[in-house]
Amino acid sequence: MEYTDTELMVTAAANRLRDGDSVLVGIGVPNLACNLAKRTHAPDLTMVYESGVIDANPSSLPLSIGDPVLVSGAMNLESLHGGFNYYLQAGRLDAGFLGGAQIDRHGNINSTVIGDYEDPDVRLPGSGGACEIASNVERTLVVTPHDRRRFPEKVDFVTSPGYLDGDGEREELGLRGGPAAVITDMAVMGFEDGEMVVESLHPGVERSAVQEATGWELQFSDDLTTTPVPSDDTLQLIREELDPDGVYL
């Protein structure tokens, strides 16, 4: 069956989740990816939201991280302070999804400003819980469209630390985990020694196209593969059960 870029990204993101993971979820692709993983290879995945919802069991697609469908039937609710304190700061989460306007070669993420902080060209929403997620989960997963504007060599502002200068600074600061995968509409990238490395290209995407859409000389894995495409079963699950109204697809 034919698939869309989003369906491929949802599938690739789901493949990065493991059974038993506690995952800090976002809205959109991350939410679909978690639900897909839960219905397939990771039935014991726990979905956590920065709104304090622990182990959500939503009957329909949430429209925001505070959607009431996330609350009805959840296993636990923490206050805003409690969720960040007891779950993120205490290191109880295995994975977390982040977006952002820019991500650089060391996985640092900017969701604060484009341009100068004091006199911004574009004022973005800011960290929210992104800085905490990036600092505390074992594996940060980033889902984003792939273009040069979004992939500069160095972000304008570090909202959420990745590997910082890539020379061990993250470990020195005592931060947990780090960026584990960047999933775009062109490729899936991992990190080696604090630097982004392309691990798989989506079917039909050339190396040169990915390089062209990236603001620095991009590393490619020696074991570069092609991103697995979603199976028919997976596509059916996504379209008929997870997002039947096509809100995010």
Added chain:
Amino acid sequence: MEYTDTELMVTAAANRLRDGDSVLVGIGVPNLACNLAKRTHAPDLTMVYESGVIDANPSSLPLSIGDPVLVSGAMNLESLHGGFNYYLQAGRLDAGFLGGAQIDRHGNINSTVIGDYEDPDVRLPGSGGACEIASNVERTLVVTPHDRRRFPEKVDFVTSPGYLDGDGEREELGLRGGPAAVITDMAVMGFEDGEMVVESLHPGVERSAVQEATGWELQFSDDLTTTPVPSDDTLQLIREELDPDGVYL
């Protein structure tokens, strides 16, 4: 009507409570005093327990600060950390009752050890929440039998700070409020310039008897009075409604 020492102490303690006070209550006399005040001149008194019970409305006499009768019908419950954090540390309580094995001329209280800390003659229960109560409520109220052993010039161990050396040290440390009254079976004492002063003698008690039962040269107020005795109505209330089984009387 005849009254017992305990009934007089309950009445004197109740007289120190004001309508609208939030009071950290203990078991026994403090509990009876609060309930007496609530039924008479202080209907809007709020009873708080270090077990985290806020605004208890007990249907019978509690046997401990965690008695289930304090919980049924309470207005709010805080965790142990929450109660000390949000209520005591944040300064939300007007008054609090404390006991102790020793209290000295500056209102410092010992409930930790008699003798040397490392090799005690008597190992007492320890602070519990007493140090926090003494440090944070506006008016600390102490109810205790009156004898020389319990009223030394200087306590063996400061568990709960009163006015410390009596020279403004309490204020310098940033502690709130301080000891406001000591109610014994002989007298009611207040504090002036950080030193205990007898304000009223119980009927039939001589100055000399109180001095004899106290381990330092005790100050007496220029306005020394006689402690008001419980009215017949008060005694009836205590005996028939507050402690009908005579548990504490």
Added chain:
Amino acid sequence: MSSVTSMSEAVSSAIDDGDSVYLAGFTHLIPFAAGHEIIRQEYSNLTIGRATPDLVYDQMIAAGCVEKVVFSWAGNPGVGSLHAFRRAAEDDVPNAIELEEYTHFGMATRLYAGAVDLPFVPLKTFAGSDLPDHNDNIRPVESPFGDEEVYAVPPLTPDVAVVRAQRADEDGNCHLWGIHGEQKEAALAADTVILSVEELVDTATIRSDPNRTLVTGDEVDYVVNCPYGSHPSYAQGYYDRDNEAYLNWDETARTVEDTEAWLEEYVHGVADREEYIRKLSSDRLLDLQAGNSYSVPVDLGGS
């Protein structure tokens, strides 16, 4: 001790121009009715704090009530940007606003420090981020046990907090369920508290379940009975989020003209929340019905 009053009375009594105000509610039970009343009474020079400014602060900024925003995520949740916020931040329209910026955890911790009266609270975040370079209220502190360094923030103690809950008695003893957000900390950190609820109930209901209590009436100065007071946000068990309103605002707020027309019609053009709600179609209200699913009760014993 608190007293039941109208939102109009509560706001005019509690808030002065230039005050710092915190309208609490993280994604849930956002106090839109209070925000609109602040606009209607034409307040100015307010410092407004919220983790997520949301539409309600976008509207207050557009109305010119605001001189400073203390926040951690300024977006239209699930939709996109807050256009009025951006116009003020980028182009000083209708006036320049000062921004003081944290992360969600930083904001929550500042309120917590205010609620528990500590001069600072340490937290493990901000390391490696550029945020501390731009905010003097985020400072490193060394552990007195070993040499670990973490960051700390100072208390946030708003002049006025508006908090919402589903039900309260007339004294302001209240129950909140669903997402708590920072409602409790805001109520305990602020000098003056306006509590706005979906319904008033008897005290026995509150006392039947003391573990459910958000704060007691001792912490509340004004109680406002305000059904639908969070629309277009939601109240768990009462009504769902009106997503159409969030999408519409994304269009409306793109121009000053449309924004002002909206404020004229939906804020200045109505007397109060009841009139605002009556302007919505019954279809829309019916679509927001939340369904029912009741908690299994617990036995508190003792009777």
Added chain:
Amino acid sequence: MSSVTSMSEAVSSAIDDGDSVYLAGFTHLIPFAAGHEIIRQEYSNLTIGRATPDLVYDQMIAAGCVEKVVFSWAGNPGVGSLHAFRRAAEDDVPNAIELEEYTHFGMATRLYAGAVDLPFVPLKTFAGSDLPDHNDNIRPVESPFGDEEVYAVPPLTPDVAVVRAQRADEDGNCHLWGIHGEQKEAALAADTVILSVEELVDTATIRSDPNRTLVTGDEVDYVVNCPYGSHPSYAQGYYDRDNEAYLNWDETARTVEDTEAWLEEYVHGVADREEYIRKLSSDRLLDLQAGNSYSVPVDLGGS
């Protein structure tokens, strides 16, 4: 992920000699069954932490299981002294015990620091008290904002915590109501968690009221279905405190002989909690009935 097992299995799997163990429960839901099982299995050299050691630690100390007690108030609540605790502290009988002493707030804050993984947590207490002179874990720290000095304590992270709640599903997702004490912080601070409950229920009951959840099954290693597991302490809505037992212990514990005879009969002489409870008279059990008074349910919506 947790699994349902017996108290005997849970204790023998979770605890080793020399471990630090925290039996949680402040006045409410004290894990007596777990304490007795620890005695029955003849553990030694344990470091035991509790704000209020209560009868259960007095019994463990008398049985010779303990080398150190971390605590804040060691008494028989509402009754008087803990005689076995005092014999050990004053006269090294049956063995010397080391004491590490805090206030209630200090103990609660140490567990909280452990639960949230901070190297220290500041608190406004201890100033003016002699306690800091005798405990190196209570140290001053200066605020990075202004020059205010407060005290701080480091995290307490027990090897094993035993926590109790009224109801849980088989995965250890649990509801607690009434006095929470430090149950949540203990569960989150410890490496290994034994959860003991009054009854097992289906997951739908827990999910019907997520605001009531103490901790989820992810934090729990062993789930023990243990009715009356807190006797002679109490479980709100299930049974009241057996005050006679507290008064009797005050007599029993005054001599080593009576104490050992009691342990022989009520701990070593029974196989498990069920047999212990069956030894009590039916009159006594009926006297402990708690009465009924149910919480007014809330609507979580969404169905």
